[in-house]
Amino acid sequence: MRWLALIWKSLMRSKRRTLLIVGSLILSVFTVAVLQSLLTTLNAVTNNPNSSNRLVVRHKSGLTQMLPRSYEAYLRQQSEVETVCALQWFGGYYQDPRNFFANFASDETTLFQTFREEFGAAGISEAQIKDYLRDGAGCIVGESLAKKNGWKVGDVVPLTGTIFPINPRLTIRLIYKSPKPSDENVLHFHYKVLEEGVPRMKGLVGSFWVRTHRPEDIPRFIERVDRHYANSAYETLTETENAFNLAFVKMLGNIGAIIQGITAAVVVAILIVTGNTMATAIRERTTEIAVFRAMGFSASRVLGLLLFEGVLLVGVGGCLGVLVANLAAGAVRASLGMAMPFFADFAILPDTVLACLAGAMAIGLLATFIPAYAATRRPITEGLRAVG
Amino acid sequence: MNTDRFDLGGGEPIITLRDVAKSYWREALEIPVLQGIDLEIPVGAYIALMGPSGSGKTTLLNLVAGIDRPTGGSLEVCGHELNSLDDDQLAAWRNAHVGFIFQNYNLVPVLNAFENVELPLLLTGAGRGERRDRVEEALALVNLTDRMGNYPRQLSGGQEQRVAIARAIVTDPDLLVADEPTGALDAKNAEEVLALMERLNSEFQKTIVMVTHDPKAAHHAKHQIHLEKGVLDKAVEVNR
Ligand SMILES: Nc1ncnc2c1ncn2[C@@H]1O[C@H](COP(=O)(O)OP(=O)(O)OP(=O)(O)O)[C@@H](O)[C@H]1O
Ligand SMILES: [Mg+2]
Numbered sequence: 001m002r003w004l005a006l007i008w009k010s011l012m013r014s015k016r017r018t019l020l021i022v023g024s025l026i027l028s029v030f031t032v033a034v035l036q037s038l039l040t041t042l043n044a045v046t047n048n049p050n051s052s053n054r055l056v057v058r059h060k061s062g063l064t065q066m067l068p069r070s071y072e073a074y075l076r077q078q079s080e081v082e083t084v085c086a087l088q089w090f091g092g093y094y095q096d097p098r099n100f101f102a103n104f105a106s107d108e109t110t111l112f113q114t115f116r117e118e119f120g121a122a123g124i125s126e127a128q129i130k131d132y133l134r135d136g137a138g139c140i141v142g143e144s145l146a147k148k149n150g151w152k153v154g155d156v157v158p159l160t161g162t163i164f165p166i167n168p169r170l171t172i173r174l175i176y177k178s179p180k181p182s183d184e185n186v187l188h189f190h191y192k193v194l195e196e197g198v199p200r201m202k203g204l205v206g207s208f209w210v211r212t213h214r215p216e217d218i219p220r221f222i223e224r225v226d227r228h229y230a231n232s233a234y235e236t237l238t239e240t241e242n243a244f245n246l247a248f249v250k251m252l253g254n255i256g257a258i259i260q261g262i263t264a265a266v267v268v269a270i271l272i273v274t275g276n277t278m279a280t281a282i283r284e285r286t287t288e289i290a291v292f293r294a295m296g297f298s299a300s301r302v303l304g305l306l307l308f309e310g311v312l313l314v315g316v317g318g319c320l321g322v323l324v325a326n327l328a329a330g331a332v333r334a335s336l337g338m339a340m341p342f343f344a345d346f347a348i349l350p351d352t353v354l355a356c357l358a359g360a361m362a363i364g365l366l367a368t369f370i371p372a373y374a375a376t377r378r379p380i381t382e383g384l385r386a387v388g
Numbered sequence: 389m390n391t392d393r394f395d396l397g398g399g400e401p402i403i404t405l406r407d408v409a410k411s412y413w414r415e416a417l418e419i420p421v422l423q424g425i426d427l428e429i430p431v432g433a434y435i436a437l438m439g440p441s442g443s444g445k446t447t448l449l450n451l452v453a454g455i456d457r458p459t460g461g462s463l464e465v466c467g468h469e470l471n472s473l474d475d476d477q478l479a480a481w482r483n484a485h486v487g488f489i490f491q492n493y494n495l496v497p498v499l500n501a502f503e504n505v506e507l508p509l510l511l512t513g514a515g516r517g518e519r520r521d522r523v524e525e526a527l528a529l530v531n532l533t534d535r536m537g538n539y540p541r542q543l544s545g546g547q548e549q550r551v552a553i554a555r556a557i558v559t560d561p562d563l564l565v566a567d568e569p570t571g572a573l574d575a576k577n578a579e580e581v582l583a584l585m586e587r588l589n590s591e592f593q594k595t596i597v598m599v600t601h602d603p604k605a606a607h608h609a610k611h612q613i614h615l616e617k618g619v620l621d622k623a624v625e626v627n628r
Binding site (some may be wrong): 003005008010012013170203287288291292293294295296297298299300301319379380381 | 450453455463473476479488492494496497499510
């Protein structure tokens with residue numbers, strides 16, 4: 001028998017109790033890990049480093065209002081601007097309405113330049129881009145979207161429109177890889193398909209995505225553009241891409257405060273449950289602790305053994321909780337990643353894993369230390385007298 | 389000082405008590421439990437400590453075994469002045485010198501007989517192989533080689549107590565202390581345990597101090613010491 005065996009056997013003294021603690025730890029670590037990761041994911045949406053010098057120009061009255069495409073010429077003239085890409089959310093689906101993913105009609109001539117980080121520019125060749133530019137009924141898709149549907153270059157994808165009354169049949173000309181999974185669940189096709197197929201869209205577009213040379217240019221630019229179009233028939237609202245995304249996230253309410261509140265409640269609850277269970281478990285061993293000490297185990301050694309037990313218990317629970325959370329994250333990516341692009345990036349990050357495990361350890365140490373310390377300070381004679 | 393009242397045979401003393409006292413306090417009220425205990429016990433003695441309930445037998449035994457501290461006087465046991473040892477030193481001293489036998493056996497329920505006996509050896513730095521040899525030797529001595537893998541709940545009371553005795557002797561201590569070791573056993577099992585202790589004393593020269601109520605048990609010792617209201621009353625040599 002080694003020390004570890006001794007600790008393990010002590011842990012397995014009451015299997016029901018051990019399972020109960022491990023189970024509640026799995027549940028709480030899982031909950032906290034998933035919620036915190038959700039928060040991280042949402043924060044990442046509004047804090048995308050790629051978009052630090054990008055901004056969005058749209059209609060002041062909301063996302064469903066259109067702007068004249070002619071605005072593009074004015075935007076391009078501004079000295080801060082590198083490129084402008086007209087882009088419209090198409091909202092079509094493939095085969096089944098539930099089979100939903102992000103698809104856009106966009107200006108193919110500036111798309112790759114405006115979103116060069118997202119398209120992992122290095123991975124695609126000039127020849128492939130030319131193929132797409134040449135084919136007016138062509139489209140490009142991200143690799144994970146292509147994989148999910150079993151698409152290859154050259155396949156025809158029939159899209160069914162939901163917002164616009166057209167069902168374009170698009171030929172895949174390019175499959176791109178992206179550093180972020182969410183950017184791979186996207187399809188783009190030529191803007192002309194929308195403009196020519198839908199009469200009311202003639203000369204109009206939902207948004208312009210503008211890339212400036214430097215992030216510092218953005219405030220000046222925003223101010224000038226919105227002033228220029230003030231009091232016109234189509235007033236603009238210009239904001240950074242991150243601010244634009246934030247508007248979506250804000251629709252979910254003050255989710256950060258809610259998540260932190262739930263996390264705190266879970267931590268307090270698990271601390272009480274673990275502390276209480278540990279206290280009972282150690283109290284039941286009063287006589288045994290006294291016997292160990294009579295045999296020559298010092299108080300600090302017994303304390304160490306008990307602490308190790310507690311930490312092992314929460315360690316196992318914590319690790320399993322993180323594991324379950326990771327499995328759940330994978331399921332979320334698979335099921336919701338298409339519908340809500342930011343969920344495609346949903347993952348339990350190493351920082352969250354570490355924080356959860358450290359938190360579980362701290363709870364285990366605290367919950368065990370208090371009763372264990374008290375138990376090992378008790379006189380041995382008292383422990384032997386106790387009826388255990 | 390009147391140690392000659394307690395002639396426990398010649399030989400080097402292994403236990404020397406000088407004016408030992410123990411009191412408890414209930415608020416400001418002092419409750420004396422032991423007073424003015426002077427006693428020398430030679431190596432190889434087998435003492436039955438007797439006396440009415442509440443007379444302080446367990447208290448005295450605990451002091452000798454180094455799991456309690458006196459409120460007055462001094463104890464020298466197995467060559468160490470116990471008052472001069474701190475708690476951790478005292479723990480190490482117990483591991484090296486004292487084996488405990490309890491009325492309720494106090495085996496660890498989640499460990500089997502082998503592991504229970506091995507427990508005190510974990511502190512000695514003995515390697516795995518050496519530990520196994522010594523555990524097997526101790527279990528052979530108490531005649532339980534065939535029950536090594538049994539858990540306490542799979543043993544009879546008498547077997548449990550014999551495992552506990554194996555655990556007490558596995559570190560080869562000089563002194564065995566036993567508080568009512570037969571108190572929970574029927575007559576037959578009690579006889580077996582007492583025979584075993586007698587053998588440990590005679591064959592292996594273990595010094596034994598045993599607290600007991602039972603005159604039959606006390607009869608197995610070489611000497612009987614009587615405590616009366618916290619004071620040593622008399623010592624009697626047993627004619628076995
Ligand atoms: N922790 C304590 N606090 C106060 N009094 C105590 C404490 N421990 C023991 N006593 C008292 O000390 C006296 C002696 O107790 P002890 O257990 O030594 O008696 P004993 O001779 O072993 O009795 P028994 O034969 O019933 O086991 C008793 O009156 C007991 O109430
Ligand atoms: Mg007693």
